[in-house]
Every structure is written in C-alpha cells, then in structure tokens.
Amino acid sequence: MKDWQLGFSSSRAQNNQTGVSSIFDENFPPSGFMKDLDSSPERMDTLSGKKSNGSDGESMRDAIEESIFDFSPSSITQSNHIKKTGFRARPKLASAQAVLSSKLEDPTEMQTNACEEPEDRKPEPLKRVCMDPLPIAAGETTKDEDVEEQKVKEGVMAGENLVEEGSKVALNAATRKSLWRRKIEPRERLGASVESIDESKEGDFSNKRLHRKKSWGSRQRNTQMLGSLQDGEQYMGGSVEKDGEEELVPHPVLSRVLFHSSASSSSSFNNSSAESDEVFSENEDTATRRQNMKKCRSWRTFLTMMQWSKRPQTSWIQLAGHQGNVRLSEGGEVLKRFCEVEAVCLQVLMSDALCQFVPHYFGHISQDGEQYIRLEDLLSGLKNPVIMDCKMGVRTYQEEEISKARSNAIVRSDMYQKMVKVDPAAPTVEEHAQRGVTKLRYLQWRDDSSSTSSLGFRIEGIVMGNGKVLRDFYKTRTEAQVTETLLTFTRSQVHILEAYESRLQALNKALKESNFFNRHEIIGSSLLFVHDCSSKANIWMIDFGKTIPTPKDVQLRHDVPWVEGNREDGYLIGLTSLITLLGEAIKQAGEQS
Ligand SMILES: O=P(O)(O)O[C@H]1[C@H](O)[C@@H](OP(=O)(O)O)[C@H](OP(=O)(O)O)[C@@H](OP(=O)(O)O)[C@H]1O
Numbered sequence: 210m211k212d213w214q215l216g217f218s219s220s221r222a223q224n225n226q227t228g229v230s231s232i233f234d235e236n237f238p239p240s241g242f243m244k245d246l247d248s249s250p251e252r253m254d255t256l257s258g259k260k261s262n263g264s265d266g267e268s269m270r271d272a273i274e275e276s277i278f279d280f281s282p283s284s285i286t287q288s289n290h291i292k293k294t295g296f297r298a299r300p301k302l303a304s305a306q307a308v309l310s311s312k313l314e315d316p317t318e319m320q321t322n323a324c325e326e327p328e329d330r331k332p333e334p335l336k337r338v339c340m341d342p343l344p345i346a347a348g349e350t351t352k353d354e355d356v357e358e359q360k361v362k363e364g365v366m367a368g369e370n371l372v373e374e375g376s377k378v379a380l381n382a383a384t385r386k387s388l389w390r391r392k393i394e395p396r397e398r399l400g401a402s403v404e405s406i407d408e409s410k411e412g413d414f415s416n417k418r419l420h421r422k423k424s425w426g427s428r429q430r431n432t433q434m435l436g437s438l439q440d441g442e443q444y445m446g447g448s449v450e451k452d453g454e455e456e457l458v459p460h461p462v463l464s465r466v467l468f469h470s471s472a473s474s475s476s477s478f479n480n481s482s483a484e485s486d487e488v489f490s491e492n493e494d495t496a497t498r499r500q501n502m503k504k505c506r507s508w509r510t511f512l513t514m515m516q517w518s519k520r521p522q523t524s525w526i527q528l529a530g531h532q533g534n535v536r537l538s539e540g541g542e543v544l545k546r547f548c549e550v551e552a553v554c555l556q557v558l559m560s561d562a563l564c565q566f567v568p569h570y571f572g573h574i575s576q577d578g579e580q581y582i583r584l585e586d587l588l589s590g591l592k593n594p595v596i597m598d599c600k601m602g603v604r605t606y607q608e609e610e611i612s613k614a615r616s617n618a619i620v621r622s623d624m625y626q627k628m629v630k631v632d633p634a635a636p637t638v639e640e641h642a643q644r645g646v647t648k649l650r651y652l653q654w655r656d657d658s659s660s661t662s663s664l665g666f667r668i669e670g671i672v673m674g675n676g677k678v679l680r681d682f683y684k685t686r687t688e689a690q691v692t693e694t695l696l697t698f699t700r701s702q703v704h705i706l707e708a709y710e711s712r713l714q715a716l717n718k719a720l721k722e723s724n725f726f727n728r729h730e731i732i733g734s735s736l737l738f739v740h741d742c743s744s745k746a747n748i749w750m751i752d753f754g755k756t757i758p759t760p761k762d763v764q765l766r767h768d769v770p771w772v773e774g775n776r777e778d779g780y781l782i783g784l785t786s787l788i789t790l791l792g793e794a795i796k797q798a799g800e801q802s
C-alpha cells in the first residue's frame with residue numbers, strides 16, 4: 210500500500226474511532242452554534258506539496274508519492290518545515306484494487322460512517338474509476354512505461370467525445386469496458402503478485418494444488434473457483450472440502466476478485482452474457498449452469514457494490530463563476546471553457562514557483578466543436594468536500610473595462626436585476642429609469658458592497674459538507690462578518706483553520722519568489738479552500754481569465770491601493786487580510802473550545 214493510501218485509511222480509521230461529528234449544518238448563519246461543536250482533534254493527513262513542472266510524467270508521480278504531512282493539531286505547531294514548505298494534498302483516486310484490499314483489511318469500514326455521503330448526493334457509479342490518478346500532460350510522455358497511461362488518457366478522450374457536451378450520459382458500454390480493462394492493469398499486477406507468493410511457498414501442499422490449478426487454463430480455473438463457491442459459509446471459512454480433499458482458498462474474497470477481476474469490474478458496465486459464459490464449462494447441464502450463473506451474478510453484484518461504496522468519492526460542484534463554464538469530465542478532469550488568456554497563464558504557471566498552488570494543467574481539448582482547458586480536479590479524493598471560493602484583489606475589473614465603459618457604455622439589464630435583488634436602493638435614479646447598469650458600475654458596486662475594496666478579497670461562495678451551497682455573501686464586508694464566516698466554514702476546527710493559515714503563509718512566500726506574480730496583474734482570480742471530514746485541507750489558486758501580463762515599464766507591488774492607471778491589483782492586501790482574519794478565527798475558535 211502506498212503512503213497516501215495508508216494516510217488516507219489511517220485518518221479514516223481514526224475518524225471512526227473518535228467518532229468525529231458530522232459536519233452537516235443546516236442553519237446558516239449559525240448564531241451560537243459553534244459553542245456546540247464537537248471539535249475533536251482529527252488527524253490531518255495531506256500530501257507533500259512539491260509538484261512536477263509538468264514536463265516529466267515520472268517526476269509528477271514522484272511528487273505525488275511523497276511523504277505525508279501530518280496536520281494533527283500537535284504536529285502543526287511542532288513541524289516548522291511544514292510552515293516553510295507549505296503542503297499540497299494532491300488529489301488522489303484510489304485504484305479499485307486498493308479499494309478492495311482496504312475493504313478486506315478494514316471490516317469496520319462497513320459500519321456507518323459519520324462522513325458517509327447522503328444517498329441523494331452519490332455520483333453515478335464508476336464514472337470516476339476509469340481515470341488514472343496520475344496525470345500525464347498531453348504530448349509529453351516519452352518513457353515506455355508511460356505510453357500505456359498516455360494511451361489510456363487518449364482513450365478517455367476518445368470516450369469523452371462520445372458523450373454529448375454537458376450531458377451526463379454514460380459512455381458507450383464497449384468503450385467503457387475497454388477503458389476499464391486498460392485501467393485495470395494495477396489490479397492485474399496485484400493478481401500476479403499473489404500468485405507468485407503462492408508459488409514461492411512450494412512446501413505447502415495446498416499451495417501446490419493452487420499452483421497446479423493455475424496451470425489448467427483460465428476456463429477450468431474459473432470453473433473450479435465457482436465450484437468452491439457453492440456454499441457461502443464454506444467459502445467464507447477459507448477452505449472447502451471437495452472430493453475428500455481440502456482445498457485452500459488463499460483469500461476467499463481476494464482470490465475471487467483476482468480471478469474474476471475483469472469480469473466483476475466490467476459487470477458494472479456490461480453484464481454481457483459473453484462474459485458470464487466464460488466462467489462455465491461446456492459440460493454443465495442447463496440447471497447447474499443457471500444456478501451457477503445466478504450465484505456468479507449475485508457475487509458480482511456484491512463486488513460491484515463493494516467497489517462502488519469504496520470508490521473514490523467525488524462530490525464535484527462548480528461553486529462560483531459562470532454556471533456551466535466548468536464541469537467534471539468522465540475521465541475525472543475538470544474541463545473549463547477555453548480562454549486563451551487563462552490557458553497562457555496556466556502554461557506559464559506550470560513551471561513557476563506558484564505551480565504547487567495551481568491545479569495541474571493538462572493542455573486543452575476540443576470536444577463537440579468546443580475548446581476546453583483541462584485541469585486537475587481539486588476535489589478528487591475528498592469526501593463531502595467543504596469548499597470556499599475567495600475572489601482575490603481590491604478590484605474585480607480590468608482597467609480596460611473603464612475605458613470601454615467610457616467609450617461605449619452598454620447598459621445591462623441583467624446586472625441591474627442582480628443589483629436590485631441584493632439592494633433595491635443601490636441603483637441611481639437614472640439607472641432605475643433605464644432599468645440597467647453598465648458592467649463597470651455593477652462590478653464596482655459589487656466590490657464596494659462586499660469586502661473586495663476594503664479587505665482585498667471577498668467570499669464568493671461556500672459549499673458545506675452536506676452539499677448545502679451558500680452564495681449570499683454580497684454584503685459580507687466587515688472583518689467581523691468575514692471572521693464569523695470563516696468559523697462557520699471550518700466549523701471552528703482549529704487545526705483546519707491553522708492548516709489554512711499555514712498554507713496561505715506558504716503561498717505568500719511563493720508569491721515573492723514567483724516570476725509570474727512579478728509580471729502579472731491578477732484580476733478576478735480566486736483562492737479555492739477545500740477540506741473534508743477526514744481533515745484533508747488545501748488552498749488553490751484558480752481562474753486566470755482576467756490575469757494579464759503587465760506592460761514592460763510597469764512594476765506591480767500588489768500590496769498598495771489601486772488608483773486608476775497604476776494597475777495594482779491588491780492581491781497581497783487580500784492575502785494579508787485573509788491571514789490576519791484566519792488568525793482571529795483561530796483565536797476565537799480556541800476561546801470557544
Ligand atoms: O459574480 P456576479 O455578481 O454574478 O458577477 C459576475 C462576475 O463578476 C463575473 O466575474 P468572474 O468570472 O470573475 O466571476 C463576471 O464575468 P467576467 O469574467 O466576464 O468579468 C460577470 O460578468 P459577465 O460575464 O459579463 O456577466 C459578472 O456578471
């Protein structure tokens with residue numbers, strides 16, 4: 210088991226033991242609810258933050274498999290190097306084989322978990338599992354061992370082209386099956402390793418029998434395995450009496466999984482009779498055949514359910530921005546409608562000091578006549594993620610908007626409607642009369658009524674762990690209001706607040722080293738805060754659609770107020786405010802507990 214799997218399951222196991230309270234909350238704002246919180250200190254595991262520059266698939270994998278950072282309350286205060294280096298919880302997709310083995314290892318997982326996703330929020334089964342967790346940027350794979358992964362990615366792309374844009378229609382069964390088969394390679398490797406373990410124990414009679422059976426050929430072997438499955442209780446007992454001889458079933462569930470891995474996995478996609486036929490011998494009579502078929506199917510159903518219940522969780526949601534602009538692909542990447550300005554920024558960022566704070570950029574893709582930016586899914590591996598989108602900077606419009614508004618003021622009724630909905634008294638008499646406002650006026654009003662102009666950032670939206678989306682932060686402006694929102698968002702969990710604070714300090718440091726930051730005016734970009742009930746937490750920079758290079762003669766400071774013409778974005782003003790307010794929230798959360 211890899212480090213990240215250990216980290217993930219250990220934190221889950223611990224959550225089971227400590228009975229971490231559900232983070233669902235129904236009432237917002239939660240006046241006084243924080244006093245009632247069960248703030249049991251959960252262990253916090255995240256993965257190290259060093260990230261590949263995207264030019265090398267191998268180093269990307271290395272970065273992914275780096276050691277786990279411990280963000281338990283005690284270790285946060287103890288480990289200075291975390292504060293120095295920051296952290297990165299690179300999203301993970303547990304492979305099906307890891308999923309199954311962890312299930313077998315930890316029967317307590319079958320118990321009801323406080324973090325269990327509500328039934329109605331469960332994504333459709335097996336949409337995510339066919340995607341490789343380790344991203345390989347398009348066109349940059351050169352090593353032999355990466356060729357297969359690249360093929361899979363291409364396969365996924367091809368598969369995605371079969372899906373209508375924006376549609377949730379599942380992939381064509383044959384395509385999914387072939388994708389799955391290719392993706393299942395790690396499971397096959399596991400199968401091989403188990404068999405070789407058996408071979409190595411040559412002195413063991415039972416293992417010799419197993420070895421002999423192995424050489425019978427898959428058809429007979431499968432039949433034999435089915436024979437040993439005739440009685441559930443025998444099967445679960447680990448050995449069966451057959452013809453007076455004891456046959457060892459090395460690991461009842463696992464061996465079945467291994468021998469029928471592809472069948473069980475593909476059964477989710479296609480219960481084809483061809484697959485089912487494969488496991489029966491020609492000599493069986495129809496009745497036996499039907500009986501076996503039934504057992505086989507119910508077993509497959511069980512396996513599928515098991516895989517499904519342990520599949521990588523994703524509760525993907527687009528929190529802010531233009532609705533429908535961003536979506537999760539069948540392959541597990543985030544696809545965002547193409548914007549050249551953003552694509553160029555992302556490309557540069559992949560080899561910048563900020564790369565560990567930005568979702569990995571896989572290039573772009575054309576689908577159904579539309580171009581999309583391909584991004585790493587920042588919610589992958591998080592269970593019932595709690596998300597907050599903070600738009601950074603002291604303004605959310607480019608200076609060009611001002612000249613545009615002056616030269617050709619287009620009056621927008623949609624923006625007027627949005628404005629009136631929040632504050633009917635906001636439009637001027639003239640704006641009321643024309644029932645419209647310019648975009649610049651609307652954006653300036655948004656900035657002034659929220660904390661953008663004063664604090665250098667604003668909260669755009671929050672998704673709580675129960676999936677409840679909160680977007681009404683139009684008038685969240687004062688430090689006290691923001692602090693209270695931070696406490697609500699984190700449910701006053703000090704170690705989460707501290708992890709966020711630590712991450713922002715690391716970002717602050719990286720920004721100072723970043724050439725990109727030095728040379729760009731960052732407008733409308735967000736910090737995406739994500740954590741979950743297993744105490745993984747992280748912060749990412751997203752949305753570079755309005756981020757532009759500064760003219761050669763302009764050197765931005767990012768920490769001084771904006772006046773027209775100086776192009777300052779106030780990004781560092783926002784970051785400093787956020788760090789300060791997180792500090793205040795930590796203090797208040799500490800006092801409450
Ligand atoms: O958040 P609300 O109050 O709804 O206002 C939105 C945001 O400011 C958008 O910025 P962002 O994309 O940074 O969230 C902006 O898109 P732009 O990026 O085009 O400025 C929208 O302009 P229109 O897209 O023109 O409606 C504007 O209506």
Ligand SMILES: Nc1ncnc2c1ncn2[C@@H]1O[C@H](COP(=O)(O)OP(=O)(O)O)[C@@H](O)[C@H]1O
Pocket residue numbers: 526527528529530531532534535543545568584585586587588598735737751752753754
């Ligand atoms: N890489 C990503 N992983 C997960 N969620 C994302 C990612 N990129 C964007 N999102 C989601 O989509 C929302 C809007 O993204 P953003 O890039 O700001 O779009 P827009 O340009 O339309 O404002 C974010 O608030 C977040 O919820």
